[in-house]
Amino acid sequence: MNNAARRDGFTLVELLVTIFIVTLVIPSFLYFFKTSLDRALHYLDYRYAVTRISMAESLLRMPVYYCGYGMPVSADLFHKSFGNMAVEPYSWNGPVSSSAYNGRENAQLRIVYGTPEDSVTASAFNYEQTYRTIHMSENFSPSHITADYYGYSRNVKSWILFGGTIPEPTPLQIRNISGRNLIVRSYLNDGLLVPKGDKMYLLSAMKVFVKGDILYSYDFKTIGDQPRVRGIADMRFIVDDDRHKITVYLLVRGYAKLTPAANIINGAETCPPELLHEWQGLNTGYELYASKIVWRLPNCIGGNFLSGKNAAVQF
Amino acid sequence: MHRWKFSFRKKRCGAVLIAAFTLMMSVAGGSSVLALIAANKTADIKLLQTNAMRRDNAAEQADAVAQKWLKEVLINGGGSYLQSFNVNAPALTEPVLIMPDNLTAALSAANGHVDIAVFAVDENYADNYDTAAERLGIPSAVPVILLVNNKNKKEQYLLKKYMLITEIATEDGDSNRKYIFAREVSVVKYKDVLSVIISSIQKGYSDDK
Numbered sequence: 306m307n308n309a310a311r312r313d314g315f316t317l318v319e320l321l322v323t324i325f326i327v328t329l330v331i332p333s334f335l336y337f338f339k340t341s342l343d344r345a346l347h348y349l350d351y352r353y354a355v356t357r358i359s360m361a362e363s364l365l366r367m368p369v370y371y372c373g374y375g376m377p378v379s380a381d382l383f384h385k386s387f388g389n390m391a392v393e394p395y396s397w398n399g400p401v402s403s404s405a406y407n408g409r410e411n412a413q414l415r416i417v418y419g420t421p422e423d424s425v426t427a428s429a430f431n432y433e434q435t436y437r438t439i440h441m442s443e444n445f446s447p448s449h450i451t452a453d454y455y456g457y458s459r460n461v462k463s464w465i466l467f468g469g470t471i472p473e474p475t476p477l478q479i480r481n482i483s484g485r486n487l488i489v490r491s492y493l494n495d496g497l498l499v500p501k502g503d504k505m506y507l508l509s510a511m512k513v514f515v516k517g518d519i520l521y522s523y524d525f526k527t528i529g530d531q532p533r534v535r536g537i538a539d540m541r542f543i544v545d546d547d548r549h550k551i552t553v554y555l556l557v558r559g560y561a562k563l564t565p566a567a568n569i570i571n572g573a574e575t576c577p578p579e580l581l582h583e584w585q586g587l588n589t590g591y592e593l594y595a596s597k598i599v600w601r602l603p604n605c606i607g608g609n610f611l612s613g614k615n616a617a618v619q620f
Numbered sequence: 621m622h623r624w625k626f627s628f629r630k631k632r633c634g635a636v637l638i639a640a641f642t643l644m645m646s647v648a649g650g651s652s653v654l655a656l657i658a659a660n661k662t663a664d665i666k667l668l669q670t671n672a673m674r675r676d677n678a679a680e681q682a683d684a685v686a687q688k689w690l691k692e693v694l695i696n697g698g699g700s701y702l703q704s705f706n707v708n709a710p711a712l713t714e715p716v717l718i719m720p721d722n723l724t725a726a727l728s729a730a731n732g733h734v735d736i737a738v739f740a741v742d743e744n745y746a747d748n749y750d751t752a753a754e755r756l757g758i759p760s761a762v763p764v765i766l767l768v769n770n771k772n773k774k775e776q777y778l779l780k781k782y783m784l785i786t787e788i789a790t791e792d793g794d795s796n797r798k799y800i801f802a803r804e805v806s807v808v809k810y811k812d813v814l815s816v817i818i819s820s821i822q823k824g825y826s827d828d829k
Contacts, residue, residue, distance in 0.1 A: 370823070374820050375820060421822070421824075425757070425759075426759070429760070429761075429762075468804050468819070468820035468822065469743075469759045469761060469781060469804050469819075469820075471761070471764060471766075471779060471781070471806075472766050472768075472779065474819075474820070496767075498761075498764060500743060500759035500760055500761035500781065501759060501760045501761075502753060502754065502757070502758065502759040502760050503759040504757055504822065601680075603821045604820050604821060606818060606819055606820070
């Protein structure tokens, strides 16, 4: 071996020194790499959880806002306004309530609300004087509303709502549809008036609950339970009738099983005790994220001065 | 034929180093630009969310102030409003009551100086207000007499409707597009005493159908 060749290679000492330095550096590099990877995975997990929370929120936002729109809030008047029918959703205790589901307290939300339509009243509607006929500004899609000729309709598509009903909020049942005209029936008040230009809302009702890691809704306009958001571990609803508020507690998971030990619940301080008690001891392998949302119910207005009184409009 | 062999001792190393450095800087620069674009997009989304929340927040608070203002204007406003509480009262050609700006000035300042306009519209309006009423979705309701059975005694109330409108300017650059809170308000007169009943509320944009 000549001198030039010898200069180009490494000596054993150089190799040993290199191996020693690499041995020293690699663990810290690996530690840094693992920490970064863990952080990235946790952040991704957290983003998944936030997305799930947002999706669950969006499902409820509109129904909560228009909950109770154009209908009585008290249980008695609510039942009466829907002809005292003993079937859901008309038999519920008012536009919003929570009930037990699968043995879990307050785990099912039952909500009745209005869905805005394009049509408005083309002229003032007077229950007696206009022969129960409402003239509307637009034609109707048969998939949105249906008439029920026999009364006491169980179909929610046969009910409409108006925000400006006088003397009090009253749902109207559609008996017949003829072009832009609707023949309706009121079970609450015969002396009813709906002003000209009042926007029509469709009656909508929904149950929301969690079954096997999936958030379901049961919309009364369709059939069966509809899966809406995956990765929802639990959901509880506390309705405060007096203060027209609803508090929604959500427990969601991320995307991957990151925790071999018992459940880690992020934001556990926001959970009600019964929810914590149920989930803290379990080991699902997932990291859980808790969220608490408080919504006002701006259209669940109680304290109508006419509540419990029999009123008629005189013209 | 000359075979090129890497060695720090050869003169071409400088060129190799410069090329490697240039390549590295290009990659770093490219990554920085991409990161900046991603950060900007994220900030834009956050800004949109923040603006929407700010707008909702301002509208909710302004609506609460407006309710109090309307109650005070009608109940403490004196005889001028009582005159319109009559079944035979003529339709109003100027049905709008405008809330003074100073009542929402603090709210506007606390929510990024968003433009807030609050006004109440008497639903017994004349034909000249039809177009504006249609745009804002305000029904037309004449005052009516309610016969109320109270403990087997028939009492006569007079009911009149107002629409309380809270308009918030949107952040999308279109000055004509407003975010609107519209609240039904019933005012009941019984033996010259007025009581205000806050009722349903709708929300939407001024260009919604």
